[in-house]
Amino acid sequence: MCGFAGFTTFAPFEKRQATVxxxxxxxxxxxxxPDGEGLFVDADRGVALGxxxxxxxxxxxxxxxxxxSPGGRFCAIFNGEIYxxxxxxxxxxxxxxxxRGTSDTEVLLAALETWGVQAALERLNGxxxxAILDRQTNRMIFARDxxxxxxxxxxxxxxxLFFGSELKALRAHDDFAVADVDQEALGQFVRYGYIPAPRTIYRGVVKLTAGTFLEVxxxxxxxxxxxxxxxxxxxWSCEDVAANGLASPYRDDQTAxxxxxxxxxxxxxxxxxADVPVGTFLSGGIDSTLVATIMQSLSDTPVTSFTVRFDDEATNEADFAAAIARHIGTDHHEVTATPKMALDLMDQLPHVYDEPFADPSQVPTLLVSQLARSHxxxxxSGDGGDESFGGYARYPRMLLFEKLGRKMPRGLARALSNAPIGLVNVLTTVLHPFAPGRLRGELSADRISKLASIISHREFRQRYDNFCSLWDPEDVLSGKVNERSAFxxxxxxxxxxxxxxxxxxDSLIYLPEDILVKVDRASMSVGLEARAPLLDHRVVSAAWRSPASLRFDGKRGKVALHRLLEKRLPTSLFDRPKQGFGIPVNDWLRGPLKDRAAAMFEGDSGLNRYFDPSELRQRWNEHLSGERNWxxxxxxxxxxxxxxxTWMQPMPNVASQTPALQGSAHPN
Incomplete structure (x- = not known):
């Protein structure tokens, strides 16, 4: 696990300055x-790899x-692990x-030299x-798992052309010292809270899409x-895996x-x-519990496990995690996420996530990564179970909304979604006693308005996109909105x-661009490698070949994982409703984060260049008053x-700096 950066000018360059x-x-x-640095500079080809x-x-x-590579054809910079x-x-x-050695990088190079790019990637699991320089073809090869x-x-x-594991590496290059915001990417961020590939927040910079390679x-x-x-x-294509799995399912539940x-x-x-100790995150949910349980069964010594405790009991699973750890015998550690910790992290977040990123669980993920790295x-990690096995609570809700959408006239739904929140509040109070038991505890004016907005759309995909959206960019952005929905x-x-x-x-968009971004940046910010067994492509393939009732039975997801865990643990330790892994953001914005938020929403900040200030202030005031939960x-x-x-300031000019060269740069 590492990080890399590099660039090519497509023409010879001056070696010393390129190395700087x-x-x-x-x-x-x-x-x-943090364990070492290596540099390669081929001035004649205009290629620099770090x-x-x-x-x-x-x-x-x-x-x-x-x-x-042994024959000298390839020179590689590689981030990750090949299992x-x-x-x-x-x-x-x-x-x-x-x-020469025992690293997976050396195996990667030999595989490329033996089988070629496409065939080698199809065989690799990890x-x-x-980024690899191919001297024979005079090309750069890029790939993403x-x-x-x-x-x-x-x-x-x-x-x-510059490239790297994080955007901050690109910003360190003088040709990228001044950057422009990509307006379409901003619209997607406003809608989802993250930016789907291939776009990034910067104009002229893209992400390589998962499961692809590129030759330049x-x-x-x-x-x-x-x-x-x-x-x-x-x-590799998750779409093909899903289609093929559904077309050729396992013959029965037990086979699956x-x-x-x-x-x-x-x-x-x-x-x-690994040549170093390996621990595990243990949130107390089904995914991480199953991974930890299997891991401990394969280990002769107690596995080290980590979790986050919250002050807010609605988001707290730490007691369950501790009980599970005692039962399976891990060496368990926990850290408590407090509002003060969130405040202390606010200044770190834009450095850790160096493009806008707004999943509130980024805070506890960073805290548990810091805890784990201290050991x-x-x-x-247990990432991947929700997408392949239907674990998100929004799935049964969306199916219920779909039924409601077929019964409720869209005109009525549109009227409800546009009605004043006070009127919706009155209707909610009147309708509460008549609501189905499954919905009664979730009824609120905000949720009724959101539900009406979802149902007002004609197509299911539009409804799901609305469910997964925060803002409508046209409602809150001040400039021209040219945003295309990724969903x-x-x-x-x-x-x-x-x-x-x-x-x-979710496997194609939400997983790689929200969940995996969150975990990668948080863990790697402290030099911690996070490995996700449920995201092994063989597990994903087996999931899609399983009967639908083992993934999502219409009311409950992760049925297969639940049944596998029943063989290992008492159900009382894990059989409970799914809980989130985020901070209580509504309460914290009215409490310990209030002053920080007020300075941003009520003052003259960079937000005003892109967001409609009056719209932001209105929602801020509604939130503070308790009228709405925004x-x-x-x-x-x-x-x-x-x-x-943090980032929309010109970066220091590297060319003006002349530090003494240290470390090693390979010769041409």
């Missing part, structure tokens, strides 16, 4: 790889990067290929992103970053359960391989049911404001 620039880019992501190392596998110098690489290594050894666990950014300005000819600069994004090629259990056990075992370098523009297979459609959309919306605006204050 490259080191500045790598220094900006030192947190991703790497920061977090030593996990092959701690010796033979694991250092940038790494060249099961030892079996691929044995296969390559049988072909007469020799290795979480990774890489199947499900998007590891990030890869590509930017083009002033004839220079070093003799011909690309026309634009957008052209780069559209030139990528797929080597056995397949899921076998795949997950292998995935956990492979992720326990070790690697921790398992509506996604092309999906034709054999999906409603629940399948939601799960696949916590998630206001948190997203705050996160944009904090990001703008």
């Amino acid at each position: 620039t490259l080191r500045a880019m790598c220094d900006s992501i030192r947190h991703r790889g 790497h920061r190392r977090l030593s996990i596998v092959d701690l010796s110098e033979t694991g250092n990067q940038p790494m060249e 099961g690489y030892l079996s691929i290594r044995q296969e390559l050894l049988a072909k007469g290929i020799s290795f 979480m990774y992103a890489f 199947r499900l998007g666990k590891k990030p890869l950014y590509l930017g083009l300005q002033n004839g220079t 000819d070093l003799s011909r600069p690309p026309a634009s970053a957008e052209q780069l994004a559209h030139s990528s090629q797929r080597f 359960l056995n397949a899921i259990e076998d795949a997950l056990t292998v995935a956990v075992a492979e992720r326990m391989i 070790l370098k690697v921790a398992m 509506l523009s996604q092309v999906l297979p034709g054999n999906l049911g409603r629940a399948d459609e939601m799960m696949l959309l 916590g998630a919306h206001l948190w997203s605006a705050m996160m944009f404001g904090c990001w703008h204050e």
